[in-house]
Amino acid sequence: MSTTYLEAIREGLWEEMERDPNVFCIGEDIGEYGGAFKVTAGFLEHFGAKRVVDTPISEAAIAGASIGAGLMGLRPVAEMQFADFISCGFDQIVNFAAKCRYRWNASVPMVVRSPSGGGIHGGPFHSQNPEMWFVRTPGLKVVCPATAYDAKGLIKSAIRDNDPVLFFEHKALYRKIKEDLPTGDFTVPIGKAKVVREGRDLSIITYGAMVWTALEAAETLAKEGASVEVVDLRTLVPLDRELICESVRKTSKVLLLHEDTRTGGLAGELAATISENVFEYLDAPIVRVTAPDTPVPFSPPLEEAFLPNAEKVVEKARWLYRY
Amino acid sequence: MTAKDSAFAPLVYYPLNPKLEVNPMSAVEATGAETHSASTAAGSPQAELAHKCLYYMLLMREVEDRIERKLYRQGKVLGGVYVGRGQEAIPVGSALVAVPEDVMFPSHRDMAVFFIRGVSARRVLAQYMGRLGGLTRGRDGNMHMGDMSVNVVSIISALAATVPVAAGAALALRYKGIPGVAFSYFGDGSTSRGDWHEGVNFASVQKLPVVFICNNNQYAYSTPLNLQMACANVADRGPAYNMPAEIVDGNDVLAVYEATRRAVAHARGGQGPYLLECKTFRMTGHSAHDAAHYVPKGLFEEWGKLDPIVRIEKRLLDENWGTQEEIDELHAAVTREVDDAVAWAEQSPYPDASTLLDDVYESQ
Numbered sequence: 001m002s003t004t005y006l007e008a009i010r011e012g013l014w015e016e017m018e019r020d021p022n023v024f025c026i027g028e029d030i031g032e033y034g035g036a037f038k039v040t041a042g043f044l045e046h047f048g049a050k051r052v053v054d055t056p057i058s059e060a061a062i063a064g065a066s067i068g069a070g071l072m073g074l075r076p077v078a079e080m081q082f083a084d085f086i087s088c089g090f091d092q093i094v095n096f097a098a099k100c101r102y103r104w105n106a107s108v109p110m111v112v113r114s115p116s117g118g119g120i121h122g123g124p125f126h127s128q129n130p131e132m133w134f135v136r137t138p139g140l141k142v143v144c145p146a147t148a149y150d151a152k153g154l155i156k157s158a159i160r161d162n163d164p165v166l167f168f169e170h171k172a173l174y175r176k177i178k179e180d181l182p183t184g185d186f187t188v189p190i191g192k193a194k195v196v197r198e199g200r201d202l203s204i205i206t207y208g209a210m211v212w213t214a215l216e217a218a219e220t221l222a223k224e225g226a227s228v229e230v231v232d233l234r235t236l237v238p239l240d241r242e243l244i245c246e247s248v249r250k251t252s253k254v255l256l257l258h259e260d261t262r263t264g265g266l267a268g269e270l271a272a273t274i275s276e277n278v279f280e281y282l283d284a285p286i287v288r289v290t291a292p293d294t295p296v297p298f299s300p301p302l303e304e305a306f307l308p309n310a311e312k313v314v315e316k317a318r319w320l321y322r323y
Numbered sequence: 324m325t326a327k328d329s330a331f332a333p334l335v336y337y338p339l340n341p342k343l344e345v346n347p348m349s350a351v352e353a354t355g356a357e358t359h360s361a362s363t364a365a366g367s368p369q370a371e372l373a374h375k376c377l378y379y380m381l382l383m384r385e386v387e388d389r390i391e392r393k394l395y396r397q398g399k400v401l402g403g404v405y406v407g408r409g410q411e412a413i414p415v416g417s418a419l420v421a422v423p424e425d426v427m428f429p430s431h432r433d434m435a436v437f438f439i440r441g442v443s444a445r446r447v448l449a450q451y452m453g454r455l456g457g458l459t460r461g462r463d464g465n466m467h468m469g470d471m472s473v474n475v476v477s478i479i480s481a482l483a484a485t486v487p488v489a490a491g492a493a494l495a496l497r498y499k500g501i502p503g504v505a506f507s508y509f510g511d512g513s514t515s516r517g518d519w520h521e522g523v524n525f526a527s528v529q530k531l532p533v534v535f536i537c538n539n540n541q542y543a544y545s546t547p548l549n550l551q552m553a554c555a556n557v558a559d560r561g562p563a564y565n566m567p568a569e570i571v572d573g574n575d576v577l578a579v580y581e582a583t584r585r586a587v588a589h590a591r592g593g594q595g596p597y598l599l600e601c602k603t604f605r606m607t608g609h610s611a612h613d614a615a616h617y618v619p620k621g622l623f624e625e626w627g628k629l630d631p632i633v634r635i636e637k638r639l640l641d642e643n644w645g646t647q648e649e650i651d652e653l654h655a656a657v658t659r660e661v662d663d664a665v666a667w668a669e670q671s672p673y674p675d676a677s678t679l680l681d682d683v684y685e686s687q
């Protein structure tokens with residue numbers, strides 16, 4: 001039976017709560033309502049109010065209470081109703097949680113689940129990709145799964161991790177993708193990227209929903225004779241620099257792709273990593289396809305123009321292929 | 324374009340910062356040809372007020388009904404749709420007290436504030452449809468709109484974020500010697516945010532002219548009051564800030580009006596902020612996709628009997644402020660106005676993709 005991306009997260013969370021009595025969920029409308037996207041539907045009935053904690057509209061309290069509980073040895077999984085509202089708990093995450101281990105060797109095993117991303121007509125405050133606020137904060141791990149398998153395997157690893165993990169779930173993937181998952185317990189290691197399509201001529205390095213965009217573009221380009229490799233980073237911190245460089249050594253041409261906006265997006269860090277480590281392997285300039293530096297607009301023609309898509313990737317990749 | 328409603332005195336606006344008027348169309352432009360003239364029949368000031376209240380509540384109800392029950396289902400309105408059905412008395416009764424130099428911070432169930440400030444149903448519908456004619460030119464949707472030329476500040480989604488901003492606007496009013504008041508609107512759930520407490524505390528410490536208006540509709544999304552706060556009333560939060568707080572029947576538009584007058588007199592008189600808690604009920608799900616199964620069914624019936632529109636109509640007749648014919652004509656006029664507005668909005672073009680990069684900065 002196929003499992004959607006959303007169900008995969010739900011299953012992973014459920015199984016971890018069954019496995020470890022210290023794991024609990026905390027967030028807005030996650031109890032009786034089962035969460036805005038229904039990830040925790042049925043959890044309250046099964047695990048009870050002690051382990052499914054409904055909060056007031058207080059993101060700083062959700063993040064802060066998770067830190068406090070984590071310091072005491074529990075394993076909180078906090079839900080932000082939308083990733084866009086994580087900024088309301090920002091200080092707790094980037095200053096409190098992120099700096100505990102380095103400053104005083106205290107472990108904060110918490111997961112913050114955040115539905116992120118555009119393409120759902122959500123407008124400027126229900127579509128953002130805020131991962132870079134956390135990627136550039138040492139002490140936090142950042143995970144962005146693209147498949148149901150990785151979503152389940154990574155939520156489990158995130159819960160078992162002893163550091164704070166930001167877990168970004170792409171809203172547009174929730175019910176759109178599904179696959180058959182193995183039965184029984186499995187995890188996906190944090191910090192390991194994956195080649196999801198092998199190729200020789202150029203590499204597209206990406207993560208999250210854009211993995212599917214890259215695969216679609218690779219399919220189109222294959223018909224034109226270009227053999228495109230697609231690397232799914234899966235984790236942004238720690239970054240799998242090893243695999244990134246390996247792919248570039250193989251193809252010598254690289255296109256960096258993300259849905260997040262351009263300046264200060266992950267592509268900049270990837271480009272620097274590549275030029276520091278495998279510059280001599282490059283046969284062409286490193287190119288980027290990203291959202292432009294604007295808020296996420298609401299109106300469909302604007303949002304369409306804003307979001308990267310397969311067409312835009314194909315256009316850039318074609319140029320790169322012929323370079 | 325013609326003024327919104329010739330029967331009512333035209334508003335004159337004092338924008339705090341005229342440079343901020345970036346919208347190519349002024350907020351009060353594009354008024355529909357079909358406007359009502361119901362108050363011609365009204366005699367006493369009380370009668371005129373009651374007619375106005377009814378008109379604006381009907382207009383908000385009708386526009387939101389079209390959006391939620393028609394345009395959204397037809398796929399012409401995309402994204403999140405939140406309506407204030409059953410809560411219309413709160414934005415209407417309060418905003419009718421405001422004078423032009425007051426600065427309004429409507430939240431997501433306060434559509435009538437826009438109408439009262441002279442923004443037409445046409446512009447509001449175009450906003451919901453993501454068209455150029457909307458106040459944000461398609462950049463944002465639903466109630467996420469504002470225009471400083473009519474002193475209406477746009478919310479962001481993050482709840483209660485406007486509360487400290489309203490305190491800042493009040494600070495500016497006092498700073499400039501303008502006798503205005505900031506009207507800060509929010510729901511019961513929003514009072515759990517740190518921003519709410521910081522904004523309210525700052526306004527209290529500084530004795531700023533802010534009227535805080537809470538629509539306590541007893542739910543925040545699926546979360547009932549008892550999971551939101553440990554006190555029985557939002558008004559109970561007032562004493563902690565040494566701020567007067569008053570509980571009002573939020574389904575009685577004239578009661579909201581009178582209470583707002585008291586609150587505004589206090590704030591405008593330099594005595595500091597004032598909290599109004601308007602008790603009401605959200606007669607819908609949280610948004611158009613929420614069937615609200617978590618609400619005990621009896622509550623909708625119970626509160627349905629307290630519908631603010633039905634109540635003002637009854638009061639109007641009981642007090643001899645108007646006739647049934649006038650009420651019927653008002654309903655018909657509103658229907659015509661909204662028909663026209665929907666047609667206008669549907670003809671408003673979508674923004675061109677080539678404008679995507681514009682307006683991130685003043686000059687770029």
Ligand SMILES: Cc1ncc(C[n+]2csc(CCOP(=O)(O)OP(=O)(O)O)c2C)c(N)n1
Nearest residue numbers: 085088480481482510511512513542543544
């Ligand atoms: C900071 C923040 N967290 C969560 C949300 C998601 N959200 C939107 S409206 C809402 C409920 C608001 O309740 P209340 O303040 O009572 O206003 P009401 O919708 O009942 O009018 C929630 C949780 C949000 N917009 N902002």
Ligand SMILES: [Mg+2]
Nearest residue numbers: 510511542543
């Ligand atoms: Mg509420």
